[in-house]
Amino acid sequence: xxxxxxASLRAFGRAAPAAAAVGLLLAFNAAFTPGFFDLTTVEGxxxxxxxxxxxxxxxxxxxxxxxxxxxxxxxxDLSVGAVMAIAGATAATLAARHGVNAWSAIAAAVAVGAAAxxxxxxxxxxxxxxxIVATLVLMVAGRGAAQLLTGGQIVTFNDxxxxxxxxxxxxxxxxxxxxxxxxxxxxxxxxxxxALGLFIEAAGDNERAARLAGVRVRAVKAAxxxxxxxxxxxxxxxxxxxxxxxxxxxxxLYLELDAILAAVLGGTALxxxxxxxxxxxxxxxxxxxxxxxxxxxxxSPNATLVVKAAAVLAVCLAASERVRxxxxxxxxx
Amino acid sequence: xxDAPPLLEARGLVKVYPGxxxxxxxxxxxxxxxxxxxxxENGAGKSTLIKALTGAVPPDSxxxxxxGRVVRPRTPVEGQTLGISTVYQEVNLAPNLSLAENLLxxxxxxxxxxxxxxxxxxxxxxxxxRLGVRADVGRPLGSLPIAVQQMAAxxxxxxxxxxxxxxxxPTSSLDADETARLFGVVRGLAARGIGVVFITHFIGQVYDxxxxxxxxxxxRVVAVRDAAGLPRLxxxxxxxxxxxxxxxxxxxxxxxANSSADPxxxxxxxxxxxxGPIDLDLRRGAALGLAGLLGSGxxxxxxxxAGADRPEGGRVEIDGRGVRPGSPxxxxxxxIALCPEDRKSDAIVPGLxxxxxxxxxxxxxxxxxxxxxxxxQRGIAERFVRSLRIATPSVEKPAGELSGGNQQKVVLARWLxxxxxxxxxxxxxxxxDVGAKAEIExxxxxxxxxxxxxxxxxxxxxxxxxxxxxxxxxxxxxxAGELSGGGVTVESxxxxxxxEGGSA
Numbered sequence: 141x142x143x144x145x146x147a148s149l150r151a152f153g154r155a156a157p158a159a160a161a162v163g164l165l166l167a168f169n170a171a172f173t174p175g176f177f178d179l180t181t182v183e184g185x186x187x188x189x190x191x192x193x194x195x196x197x198x199x200x201x202x203x204x205x206x207x208x209x210x211x212x213x214x215x216x217d218l219s220v221g222a223v224m225a226i227a228g229a230t231a232a233t234l235a236a237r238h239g240v241n242a243w244s245a246i247a248a249a250v251a252v253g254a255a256a257x258x259x260x261x262x263x264x265x266x267x268x269x270x271x272i273v274a275t276l277v278l279m280v281a282g283r284g285a286a287q288l289l290t291g292g293q294i295v296t297f298n299d300x301x302x303x304x305x306x307x308x309x310x311x312x313x314x315x316x317x318x319x320x321x322x323x324x325x326x327x328x329x330x331x332x333x334x335a336l337g338l339f340i341e342a343a344g345d346n347e348r349a350a351r352l353a354g355v356r357v358r359a360v361k362a363a364x365x366x367x368x369x370x371x372x373x374x375x376x377x378x379x380x381x382x383x384x385x386x387x388x389x390x391x392x393l394y395l396e397l398d399a400i401l402a403a404v405l406g407g408t409a410l411x412x413x414x415x416x417x418x419x420x421x422x423x424x425x426x427x428x429x430x431x432x433x434x435x436x437x438x439x440s441p442n443a444t445l446v447v448k449a450a451a452v453l454a455v456c457l458a459a460s461e462r463v464r465x466x467x468x469x470x471x472x473x
Numbered sequence: 474x475x476d477a478p479p480l481l482e483a484r485g486l487v488k489v490y491p492g493x494x495x496x497x498x499x500x501x502x503x504x505x506x507x508x509x510x511x512x513x514e515n516g517a518g519k520s521t522l523i524k525a526l527t528g529a530v531p532p533d534s535x536x537x538x539x540x541g542r543v544v545r546p547r548t549p550v551e552g553q554t555l556g557i558s559t560v561y562q563e564v565n566l567a568p569n570l571s572l573a574e575n576l577l578x579x580x581x582x583x584x585x586x587x588x589x590x591x592x593x594x595x596x597x598x599x600x601x602x603r604l605g606v607r608a609d610v611g612r613p614l615g616s617l618p619i620a621v622q623q624m625a626a627x628x629x630x631x632x633x634x635x636x637x638x639x640x641x642x643p644t645s646s647l648d649a650d651e652t653a654r655l656f657g658v659v660r661g662l663a664a665r666g667i668g669v670v671f672i673t674h675f676i677g678q679v680y681d682x683x684x685x686x687x688x689x690x691x692x693r694v695v696a697v698r699d700a701a702g703l704p705r706l707x708x709x710x711x712x713x714x715x716x717x718x719x720x721x722x723x724x725x726x727x728x729x730a731n732s733s734a735d736p737x738x739x740x741x742x743x744x745x746x747x748x749g750p751i752d753l754d755l756r757r758g759a760a761l762g763l764a765g766l767l768g769s770g771x772x773x774x775x776x777x778x779a780g781a782d783r784p785e786g787g788r789v790e791i792d793g794r795g796v797r798p799g800s801p802x803x804x805x806x807x808x809i810a811l812c813p814e815d816r817k818s819d820a821i822v823p824g825l826x827x828x829x830x831x832x833x834x835x836x837x838x839x840x841x842x843x844x845x846x847x848x849x850q851r852g853i854a855e856r857f858v859r860s861l862r863i864a865t866p867s868v869e870k871p872a873g874e875l876s877g878g879n880q881q882k883v884v885l886a887r888w889l890x891x892x893x894x895x896x897x898x899x900x901x902x903x904x905x906d907v908g909a910k911a912e913i914e915x916x917x918x919x920x921x922x923x924x925x926x927x928x929x930x931x932x933x934x935x936x937x938x939x940x941x942x943x944x945x946x947x948x949x950x951x952x953a954g955e956l957s958g959g960g961v962t963v964e965s966x967x968x969x970x971x972x973e974g975g976s977a
Contacts, residue, residue: 335836335844338829345824352781352819353887354805354837413824 154407155419157459161405161426161451165433173436185309189432191317197428198316199224199392201421202375203399204406205327206368208420211403213364214344214412215264215271220399222282223256223369224376224392229289231377232386235299242301250373256282257369261362279396286388296385306381316378323371324421330367331417340364344412398427405455426455478541480505480668481557481637486525486535495521496532497692503637503668508659510679510700511672513689514712514767514932519672522689523639526670527559528552539637558630559639560623568615573597575614576629600628604658620651627658638662639670644678645768656682674768675949676705676971690714705971706964712766713934715963735793737926738809738895740778742787748773748950750787755895755926760917762941763930764966770950771930772814775897778928779811780804781819791895805838808894812884812901814930816877820884823873827865828854830872830883834891857886862912878905885916896920897928902936914940934966946970 152159169176169189179188203220210217231249234240240248256278263274308315331337339360342350351357372392380386404410405426406419430451434444457463479502488496496518503509513519524530526537528546536543539555546552549559566575573593574581582592597610606624614622623643630638640659644652659669659682671683679686680700688696688711696711736754743751748770755761763771777784783799789809790796796807804811813819822830832850839845845853854868861882865875872883881901888896898917902910917929917940931937937944943957946969954969956962 333844335839335841338825338833338836338844339841341825342822342829342833346818346822348819349822350833350837352779352801352811352813353834354802355833356802356837 154414154416155422156407157455158402158406158419158422158426160458161455162422162429165426165429169433173433176433176436181312184312186312186314189436191314193425193429193432194317194320195314196316196432197425198320199375199378200395200398200402200424200427201320202323202371202378203395204402204420204424205323205417206371207396207399208403208406208408208415208417209327209331209340209364210271210368211400211408211410212340212344212412212415213361214347215361215364216275216400216410217257217260217365217368217372218272218275218396219256219260219278219282220368220372220375221392221395222279222286223253223372224379224395225286225386225388226256226282226289227253227373227376228380228386228391229286229295229388231302232295232297232380233289235302236295236297242299245302246305246377249377250370253373253376254366254370257366257372258362260369261365264365265358265361283388286386286391290386290388292388294385294387298384302377302381303384304381306378319374319378320421323374324417327367327371327417336360336363337415341414345414398424401452402427405452405459407459427452478538479503480507480540481526482538483522483526484536484538486522486532486537488521488525488530488532494692496525496535498535499689499692499694501526501687501694502697503670504685505668506663506666507685508663508669508671508683510683510686511670511689512679512686512708512712516691517689517712518692519689520641521692523559523641523670523672526552526637527557527639529559553630553633553635556634556636557639558633558635558637559641560626560630560643561641566614566622566626566629569613571611572601572608572614572617572621572625573610575625576600576610576632600632601625603631604628604661606654606658618651620647620655623647623655624658627662631662635667637668637670639672641672642674643671644673644675652678674766676708676766677949679708680705688712705973706967709766709967709971713932713967715935715967737791738778739790739793740774740787741790743774743777743784743789744786745773745777745782745784746950748777749784751777751947751952753928753945753952755928757926758921758924759943760921760927760929760941762937762944762961763928763947764934764937764944765947765953765970767932769947769970771947772899773950774947775811775899775928775930776813778804778895779809779897781811781813802837805834805891805893809897810834810888810891810893810895811897812881812888812899814899814903816880816884820887821872821880824871826869827858827863827872827875827883828868831857831868831886831890834887838891853890854886857882857890861886861889861916876905878909881905881913882909885913889920893925895926895928897930899930900932901929902931902933910936934963934970938963938966948972 176189179186207217207220227249230252231245234245234248235242260275260278263269264271305315310318331340339355342355343357343360347357376391379391402423403420405423406416408415408420430448434447439447481503483501486496486499499518499522501522511519521530525532527549528551529549531547544555546555576597577593581588582596583589594610601608601610601624604624604627608617608621614625643655647655662669673679683700686698686700686703687694737757738755740751740753743749751774753761763774765771776782778789780799780801780803788795789798791807797803828850831854832845835853836845851868858865858868863879863882865879872880901913917927921927929937929941938961942961944961944966945955946953946966948970956965
């Protein structure tokens with residue numbers, strides 16, 4: 141049983157930098173942001189700054205979950221922002237222009253996201269293209285595809301089901317939070333409840349060894365991109381639901397970078413191998429929490445990015461083995 | 474002639490890496506106009522010696538003299554300026570520049586301050602012609618055959634007034650004609666008074682080309698001899714660290730040989746690149762030893778059987794049924810397991826725990842949606858940690874943090890857990906301590922007793938003789954002979970390796 145404890149400690153250890161960062165952020169807010177932890181219910185709905193962080197952070201949480209899995213295979217997916225745009229465009233055009241039932245539109249959007257992921261997977265695992273280059277193709281072409289779908293316009297919709305995705309509440313909890321939590325649970329079940337997580341980590345850590353041990357390395361890698369694509373599609377639905385429109389140009393713009401950052405803060409090494417889905421979610425919430433905190437302190441949006449960069453730099457340095465060893469060395473008399 | 478100071482001389486070179494004395498007081502001397510073979514198995518210290526001579530890795534102590542003067546090159550470029558040039562197996566020039574540009578890089582003839590392309594080409598053609606090679610100097614170097622690339626590297630070094638040439642396994646990717654041409658060039662260099670150090674694994678080439686031989690083992694020079702007065706058998710004995718008398722004394726202890734039974738695994742005409750055709754039979758409950766020098770095709774054979782590399786021809790059968798080649802997964806499904814030679818790059822998944830490493834092959838054979846579960850994995854891992862005595866504080870320790878011997882045992886455990894019918898062990902005892910070695914040798918015996926058909930590859934002839942009742946000897950990618958029963962002795966194996974005498 142001590143082994144089991146040690147194993148979970150190691151698993152937690154990977155998410156430690158992100159957890160510590162979130163902890164520090166919460167402590168800062170406890171001290172300097174009056175009312176940050178206040179929770180109120182407005183018409184049976186939870187509200188407050190913490191709920192706001194979770195709510196707004198949901199999109200990057202979704203992206204970070206998929207990204208962590210892809211990074212664990214030794215890859216990266218730069219196309220998630222573009223896939224968000226495609227998914228939003230798919231759902232919006234189907235529902236608003238073709239009168240398709242909202243549920244079918246949602247299913248179609250997720251299917252399109254998975255298809256985009258399998259395209260990436262085929263390029264990386266099948267054709268052996270470098271992941272950065274392979275997913276760059278869809279990052280650029282994906283927005284073009286989304287614009288073709290929308291005919292270059294912003295497609296607005298007003299469908300109760302689609303609106304509900306972002307604005308709805310169930311038992312007082314906002315839908316985006318519930319969707320992100322469900323995605324976390326589902327991805328944990330899919331990777332840790334099966335052998336997929338082991339195969340992903342083996343393939344990312346030592347691909348040759350995994351292949352020689354009988355792991356279907358290519359299939360595992362392709363599966364990672366499909367999962368990432370599907371997660372990005374759900375994120376795209378949330379983003380579209382938020383503005384009740386599909387904006388092919390701006391939906392998910394630059395969010396691939398936030399997703400990579402969240403996954404890395406969460407303890408998934410960019411060279412592949414071990415990954416932590418909890419860590420990735422925490423990383424995403426840290427990024428959102430920082431943004432919200434700065435906003436609450438009236439920091440100008442221009443300065444926000446600089447402060448964000450500095451905070452991220454600090455977390456990365458704190459997580460660096462070399463820096464830790466150096467500090468240890470210096471602090472000794 | 475012996476009174477003249479040597480062209481290049483090294484005395485007492487020492488280079489220590491963490492945990493290894495790569496060079497342990499090595500001496501070396503090279504005469505003017507001499508082609509000198511540097512021999513030794515992997516890890517003997519050849520490449521470290523070369524690096525110390527060229528400045529790529531400055532030695533911790535000892536001195537290098539070039540024409541009687543002490544030199545201390547700190548980088549390969551400094552070595553080159555002094556006149557010591559190296560041509561590596563993989564040519565380290567710029568493959569996307571043209572042959573001519575590579576030859577004259579940084580020293581291109583100029584006209585009106587601009588590079589004169591025509592002069593560059595003319596000069597390059599002259600340089601290549603000096604070696605008797607005609608090539609299209611305008612083509613990118615990477616598009617030319619390896620042989621021509623090597624010639625280009627030699628031509629460039631020659632133009633930089635090299636006095637000492639070090640050729641590091643130059644022939645390993647050349648065909649017979651190209652090798653002959655290279656030898657012609659090397660003889661020409663020697664005739665001009667240039668000293669050539671020639672590293673190769675092909676014993677025949679030593680006698681074709683070299684006047685003297687230096688043999689290294691464990692970071693030391695164990696012999697410097699005239700090639701003419703050194704029998705092949707003795708050269709092999711020196712490289713492997715076995716005295717000939719000792720070799721006569723050690724004999725196989727295995728008498729039983731159930732050659733009557735149909736083989737579990739049969740390979741016929743297996744070939745890839747310079748290796749093959751290889752025919753071999755692995756029988757239930759017996760270990761076939763595969764001996765031969767480095768580069769003789771041992772590893773390649775095992776990898777082809779295990780599906781790690783796709784053979785260009787031939788077939789592998791288990792119980793008379795063909796196994797489709799080129800996929801480790803299919804080979805595993807047929808019951809074939811390979812413990813590869815390079816456990817770091819091909820076997821251990823360093824970031825995963827001992828538990829996960831051991832369970833990996835078993836899990837990979839099951840569907841991904843049917844996990845063994847953490848408890849099941851721990852059960853398997855703990856069983857083998859106990860039975861193989863893997864030294865680890867916990868099965869949760871990352872496998873990459875274990876010692877080499879324990880990593881090897883983890884890889885063995887991975888395959889034992891999968892219960893293969895055929896187990897291919899490629900250098901299972903390399904780089905591990907004596908105790909672990911004995912345990913692994915004992916394990917081979919146990920597995921045979923349980924009916925596993927095994928292939929046992931080792932550079933240590935004594936070990937092969939101790940462990941196996943049948944031994945197949947490879948030389949230059951071909952089967953040189955097969956020994957069995959009482960015919961398996963260290964001496965008979967070494968004779969086959971050296972290419973002296975026929976099979977027993």
